[in-house]
Amino acid sequence: MPQTEADAALSALLHPRSVAVVGASDDPSRIGGRPIAAMLERGFGGRIFPVNPKRPSIQGLPAFAGVADLPETPDAAIIAVPPAAAEAALQDLAERGTRAAILFTAGFAEMGAEGAAAQARLVAIARRRGMRLLGPNSLGLLNTANGFYGTFTSSLERGYPVPGPIGIASQSGAYGMHLFSMARDLGMGLSCSITTGNEADLTVGDFIAWMAQDPNTEVIAAYSEGIRDGDRFLAALELARRNRKPVVIMKVGRSALGRAAAQSHTASLAGDDAVTDAVLGEFGVVRARTTEELLDIARLATRKIYPVxxxxGVLTVSGGAGVLVSDAADAAGLPMPPMPEAAQAALHRDLPFCAPQNPVDCTAQVLNDLTLVGRFGEALLGEGGYRSALLFFTHAGGAPSITPRLREQLRTLRSRYPDRLMVLCVLADPPQIRQFEDDGFAVFADPSRAVAAIHAMGRFGEAFAAGPVQAPTPGPLLEWPDATPSEAEAKRLLASGGIVAAPERACASAEEAAAAAASLGFPVVLKILSRDILHKSEIGGVLLGVPDAAAVRDGFELLMHRAAEAAPAARLEGVLVAKQLSGGVECILGVHRDPVFGPVALFGLGGIFVEVLRDVALRRCPFGEAEAEAMIRSIRGAPLLQGARGRPPADIPALARMLSRLSLLAHAAGPRLASIDLNPVFAMPAGEGAFAADAVIEIAKDAP
Structure with a gap:
């Protein structure tokens, strides 16, 4: 039973007992005729009410002149009329109490400001009556469970899908149906396929949430150009994880060109791609790079084996294939530990010319003795203990003289280890492939694609096992300024939130600076102090290693002169004198507000590691110290913090505390905070702390 009004509306949309088709056509090849023809052909169990004032009947069904003439209020409606008529039709349906509507009609927000205004009117009409909208500019949806085909896709002319456990949600109509068509042609069983179009109301996230609760859907595949409502999207991902429903998504808009195309196509905000990667990873969602990869992962996920x-482990009849698989696994980060020494020795005794390490190459000798498959497979899974196995038999596996005996060996292996993920690489005719799949094996022709899919199953398994992360204790509520503060003000503010800076003094004169330097201890760092000059190094506003009082006085005058020349309108407060730290590792910590997901924290090593290598970790705020430490240890340069090449290990716990506190402050600040940059932060040797040497806080200009 539906638990909320939103659930009830989506149930009405996907499981309607009755549906009105406004703009119905007697021609089954026209947009207004295709859904009726499909529903009639597939035996839709509900009532269909064609609405067309020019015809008494449509495709053998009684037609009605308008919505007001319908004999009952339909649960759902399909609107297939031009934009000028769509608004009136939606108004009529809302007044009748229809729960949900699919708008095929295009020409709204994707066309610019005028279209966006018209789209906003549609939403206002629907919300006044508690109605939900799919679209506009949607190709519709289909639900194989009840034969509801509320779509005008021409793909159905080539066949209908086999009912099954995979659900598809796509923002793009044409590409969503491209995915649907490929899945159908591959024989993949589908529960539903939904295209959301402009997402004036319902989004891909809403349908991920619906599929996460749908008993007919076990695997969720999605295509997205831009995430419109970050909170609803994340709630849907968490619901899917909690219900052990794997989500694989193709999120496009990685490049600047791609983001521009997404904006013009569906008026979407694509957001920052690196942030999207980090957020999807947080919820255990696998991001597919290609359509083939998305379908490969969805297909393998239907086996419902998600290794933690x-x-x-690889069993192969080809040494070359073993090398290929090893390369693919290494690139993916999928471990391939060697077989135990004792197991290798036993395999050598069984077949002296085998290669038993992992991959385990039992050679073409299996053509003479197929029992080798069982013996070597037993060693691989029993003694090797691998959670996943890739079994490469190439064309030999599809040879009629071999297939029956190979199946017998493999079935025994499958029955012995039902909890292991087993994938075959064979080239065979479709009937033979179906036999292998019926025996419990996923079958791939390309071993590299198989490796990518196997790796994804492990990522799902880790996410399901981890469960939701415990929310950290909220951070303090600080009094954020109305405008971007100076560096000294920024550090004072952050210090009240537990973020420690290097010892320093703000000085308004050269003599004051010399006295401050003497008390801090030489050498010192001098920095121009002005809330109008955030990026000081760009104007020569930073002096390092200033050795004595005389140099401090000269440096004070030099910085004031440079600032006056480079930024004559800037308000100069003087110079910041700071103790120069040494012996630590330079890092960068920061937060910026993502337009979709809110504040996102960044960690990386300083210098070229950020500017050139872009070796950083990102995470949505807020998070605790354990998650912060995991971020720190995840970057490629982490060994430099752990004591590589004879360096003392850095104080990683102190870094993690600072990073976590930064995330808590940013989350509590709300939308008025645009960004915080702490660069550099010195991670001192273990036990000596971490100190921010520079801090920039930017307040959003349009913040409430």
Missing amino acids: GNTL
Whole structure:
């Protein structure tokens, strides 16, 4: 039973007992005729009410002149009329009490400001009556469970899908149906396929949430150009994880060109791609790079084996294939530990010319003795203990003289280890492939694609096992300024939130600066102090290693002169004198407000590691110290913090505390905070702390 009004409306949309088709056509090849023809052909169990004032009947069904003439209030409606008529039709349906509507009609927000205003009127009409909208500019949806085909896709002319456990949600209509068509042609069982179009109301996230609760959907595949409502989207991902429903998504808009195309196509905000990667990873969602990869992962996920601590064992008849698989696994980060020494020795005794390490190459000798498959497979899974197995038999597996005996060996292996993920690489005719799949094996032709899919199953398994992260204790509510503060003000503010800076003094004169330097201890750092000059190094506003009082006085005058020349309108407060730290590792910590997901924290090593290598970790705020430490240890340069090449290990716990506190402050600040940059932060040797040497806080100009 539906638990909320939103659930009830989506149930009405996907499981309607009755549906009105406004703009119905007697021609089954026209947009207004295709859904009626499909529903009639597939035996839709509900009532269909064609609405067309020019015809008494449509495709053998009684037609009605208008919505007011319908014999009952339909649960759902399909609107297939031009934009000028769509608004009136929606108004009529809302007044009748229809729960949900699919708008095929295009020409709204994707066309510019005028279209966006018209789209906003549609939403206002629907919300006044508690109605939900799919679209506009949507290709519709289909639900194989009840034969509801509320779509005008021409793909159905080539066939209908086999009912099954995979659900598809796509923002793009044409590409969503491209995914649907490929899945159908591959024989993948589908529960539903939904295209959301402009997402004036309902989004891909809403349908991920619906599929996460749908008993007919076990695997969720999605295509997105831009995430319109970050909170609803994340709630949907968490619901899917909690219900152990794997989500694989193709999120496009990685490049600047791609983001521009997404904006013009569906009036979407694509957001920052690196942030999207980090957020999807947080919820255990796998991001597919290609359509083939998305379908590969969805297909393998229907086996419902999601290994925790995934490792790959490979049994092959080809040494070359073993090398290929090893390369693919290494690139993906999928561990392939070697077989135990004792197991290798036993395999050598069984077949002296085998290669038993992992990959385990039992050679073409299996053509003479197929029992080798069982013996070597037993060693691989029993003694090797791999959570996943890739079994490469190439064309030999599809040879009629071999297939029956190979199946017998493999079935025994499958029955012995039902909890292991087993994938075959064979080239065979479709009937043979179906036999292998019926025996419990996923079948791939390309071993590299198989490796990518196997790796994804492990990522799902880790996410399901981890569960939701415990929310950290909220951070303090600070009094954020109305405008961007100076560096000294920024550090004072952050210090009240527990973020420690290097010892320093703000000085308004050269003599004051010399006295401050003497008390701090030489050498010192001098920095121009002005809330109007945030990026000081760009104007020569930073002096390092200032050795004595005389140099401090000269440096004070030099910085004031440079600032006056480079930024004559800037308000100069003087110079910041700071103790110069040494012996630590330079890092960068920061937060910026993502337009979709809110504040996102960044960690990386300073210098070229950020500017050139872009070796950083990102995470949505807020998070605790354990998550912060995991971020720190995840970057490629982490060994430099852990004591590589004889360096003392850095105080990683102190760094993690600072990073976590930064995330808590940013989350509590709300939308008025645009960004915080702490660069550099010195991670001192273990036990000596971490100190921010520079701090920039930017307040959003349009913040409430």
